Amino acid sequence: MADTTNSANDAIPTVIVDSVDIVYRVNGTGAGRGTATAALNRILRRKQAEKAAGVRKVHAVKKVSFIAYKGEAIGLIGSNGSGKSTLLKAVAGLLPVESGHIYTHGQPSLLGVNAALMNDLTGERNVYLGGLAMGMSREQVKARYDEIVDFSGINEKGDFITLPMRTYSSGMAARLRFSIAAAKDHDVLLIDEALATGDRSFQKRSEARIRELRKEAGTVFLVSHSNKSIRDTCDRVLWLERGELRMDGPTEDVLKEYEAFTGDRSPKPKAAPKPPQQGRPDPEDTKVALPSS
Amino acid sequence: MSQVLHTPPPRQATVDDDLATLAARHGLAVSGARPSLPEYVRQLWARRHFIVAFSTAKLTSQYSQAKLGQVWQVMTPLLNAAVYYLIFGVLLDSKRDVPDYIPFLVTGVFIWTFTQSSIMSGTRAISGNQGLVRALHFPRAALPISFALQQLQQLLFSMAALVVILLCFGVPIAFSWLLVVPALVLQFTFNAGVSMILARVGAKTPDISQLMPFLLRTWMYLSGVMWSIDRLTRQHDLPHPVIVMLKLNPPAVYIDLMRYALIDSFHAHQLPPHVWAAATGWALIAGVGGFIYFWKAEETYGRG
Numbered sequence: 001m002a003d004t005t006n007s008a009n010d011a012i013p014t015v016i017v018d019s020v021d022i023v024y025r026v027n028g029t030g031a032g033r034g035t036a037t038a039a040l041n042r043i044l045r046r047k048q049a050e051k052a053a054g055v056r057k058v059h060a061v062k063k064v065s066f067i068a069y070k071g072e073a074i075g076l077i078g079s080n081g082s083g084k085s086t087l088l089k090a091v092a093g094l095l096p097v098e099s100g101h102i103y104t105h106g107q108p109s110l111l112g113v114n115a116a117l118m119n120d121l122t123g124e125r126n127v128y129l130g131g132l133a134m135g136m137s138r139e140q141v142k143a144r145y146d147e148i149v150d151f152s153g154i155n156e157k158g159d160f161i162t163l164p165m166r167t168y169s170s171g172m173a174a175r176l177r178f179s180i181a182a183a184k185d186h187d188v189l190l191i192d193e194a195l196a197t198g199d200r201s202f203q204k205r206s207e208a209r210i211r212e213l214r215k216e217a218g219t220v221f222l223v224s225h226s227n228k229s230i231r232d233t234c235d236r237v238l239w240l241e242r243g244e245l246r247m248d249g250p251t252e253d254v255l256k257e258y259e260a261f262t263g264d265r266s267p268k269p270k271a272a273p274k275p276p277q278q279g280r281p282d283p284e285d286t287k288v289a290l291p292s293s
Numbered sequence: 294m295s296q297v298l299h300t301p302p303p304r305q306a307t308v309d310d311d312l313a314t315l316a317a318r319h320g321l322a323v324s325g326a327r328p329s330l331p332e333y334v335r336q337l338w339a340r341r342h343f344i345v346a347f348s349t350a351k352l353t354s355q356y357s358q359a360k361l362g363q364v365w366q367v368m369t370p371l372l373n374a375a376v377y378y379l380i381f382g383v384l385l386d387s388k389r390d391v392p393d394y395i396p397f398l399v400t401g402v403f404i405w406t407f408t409q410s411s412i413m414s415g416t417r418a419i420s421g422n423q424g425l426v427r428a429l430h431f432p433r434a435a436l437p438i439s440f441a442l443q444q445l446q447q448l449l450f451s452m453a454a455l456v457v458i459l460l461c462f463g464v465p466i467a468f469s470w471l472l473v474v475p476a477l478v479l480q481f482t483f484n485a486g487v488s489m490i491l492a493r494v495g496a497k498t499p500d501i502s503q504l505m506p507f508l509l510r511t512w513m514y515l516s517g518v519m520w521s522i523d524r525l526t527r528q529h530d531l532p533h534p535v536i537v538m539l540k541l542n543p544p545a546v547y548i549d550l551m552r553y554a555l556i557d558s559f560h561a562h563q564l565p566p567h568v569w570a571a572a573t574g575w576a577l578i579a580g581v582g583g584f585i586y587f588w589k590a591e592e593t594y595g596r597g
Contacts, residue, residue, distance in 0.1 A: 104324040105319070107430060108324065
């Protein structure tokens with residue numbers, strides 16, 4: 001905490017999150033279980049009895065505050081469903097907050113264009129579509145096109161870029177998606193588990209690209225379950241648990257506590273022997289199926 | 294160095310003020326705030342290439358798994374027209390009253406389908422694309438407009454089929470065919486406007502998309518797609534307000550305009566009074582009104 005509070009005087013804040021709450025409302029659950037009477041009840045009684053009428057509120061993020069400064073790379077950790085991705089989406093301005101405020105410098109963008117891409121289109125058209133969806137101009141996409149395709153390595157095993165994306169293996173598709181998403185420079189960059197895709201060589205390339213983006217971008221946020229990629233890329237970590245900010249500090253300090261909390265590794269992670277890291281592939285690697293050459 | 298925050302930090306109250314002033318001092322803006330209307334229009338214009346690319350992509354991916362591929366773009370409207378001909382032309386024999394019944398019917402079906410599918414896809418434009426809305430920044434109006442544009446492109450395929458049908462049934466090519474262009478521009482504006490209204494409604498209440506097919510089917514039967522409003526109003530003694538409402542119903546206006554433009558036996562006296570004024574008026578009311586109505590809720594899209 002000491003270094004971040006000191007830097008408040010000289011460093012430039014890029015993201016200020018001021019006691020933010022985020023609440024999801026889910027229809028058709030709870031007591032009524034979506035029966036017709038519950039639905040009718042909901043319509044008739046509107047606000048007074050949201051809970052009784054079967055609207056469930058999920059309080060995903062609770063009173064979280066922090067300041068991020070220019071040049072920082074911040075990791076977000078926490079067990080599944082602790083509100084990491086939700087917080088990221090709110091910082092990006094994509095999810096309205098229930099209370100509190102989020103102030104940002106420029107337009108933070110979520111690294112990811114998955115939603116804009118269409119499986120039935122060729123990789124080539126998806127590069128254009130994704131680029132335009134992220135707000136690049138046609139000329140910018142054209143200028144970056146070769147770079148994107150080369151980076152993805154899609155054409156290493158033949159002319160795959162002119163095939164529909166549904167014919168790609170999941171690893172290839174993930175690589176193309178990352179390459180499109182990483183083609184744009186961002187003020188504040190938010191990355192959600194993006195590093196866990198592709199084979200080992202692609203992971204190395206994408207980590208290098210993240211570092212490049214980080215230099216160009218003001219601030220980088222990274223959500224990941226891989227403590228290794230957090231360690232490699234981040235110098236500050238926010239630990240969310242059940243929507244609450246449990247800890248905020250330098251990477252090593254927070255990860256030490258976090259690993260003790262989850263109990264999945266020895267308390268001294270750096271002492272973990274090197275060989276397993278090289279010899280044994282990460283679990284993420286094993287699920288990637290590349291076409292055999 | 295670091296602290297474990299089991300309890301809220303004690304400085305909470307003062308921090309709140311500090312953060313807001315700190316944000317103001319460094320010129321930070323509230324994330325996800327709604328832009329002003331001119332700014333919104335500017336952003337939308339900046340995304341025009343995305344809107345076009347997205348609609349074209351949707352259109353081509355529609356039949357990409359089919360063996361016949363893009364041939365279905367023309368086949369689907371033709372088959373639709375055939376079904377309506379079978380029911381209304383052969384079985385119910387409505388054609389006795391109307392000269393050039395097949396061109397009359399097919400024009401009606403195609404133009405109605407344009408409005409109907411624009412509205413249907415507009416209703417789901419936000420609620421059916423939550424993933425996109427929650428992942429990327431763009432003026433959300435791009436979605437309903439893009440879907441309306443997709444339907445316009447679809448209609449252009451149908452129009453190609455329509456031209457073939459018209460020529461087959463001996464309708465001569467005329468200068469009045471050029472009127473198709475302004476008529477389509479106006480209808481597109483109307484469709485996009487209504488789509489935006491329903492996109493906002495559908496984003497808050499997804500149930501509306503279950504209701505729309507019934508509303509739209511009722512609307513279709515009132516819009517003179519398979520029968521002539523002009524003939525009905527002359528044969529039957531209807532109260533004046535009903536006649537005016539039937540004739541100035543927006544889809545009826547656009548359908549009759551298209552028939553007037555394309556079919557030589559459809560004469561100007563069959564058109565509703567002040568037809569161009571009505572077509573422009575509806576386009577402006579729906580287009581501008583729908584756009585502003587949609588923009589008013591811009592920051593709430595994506596809450597789910």
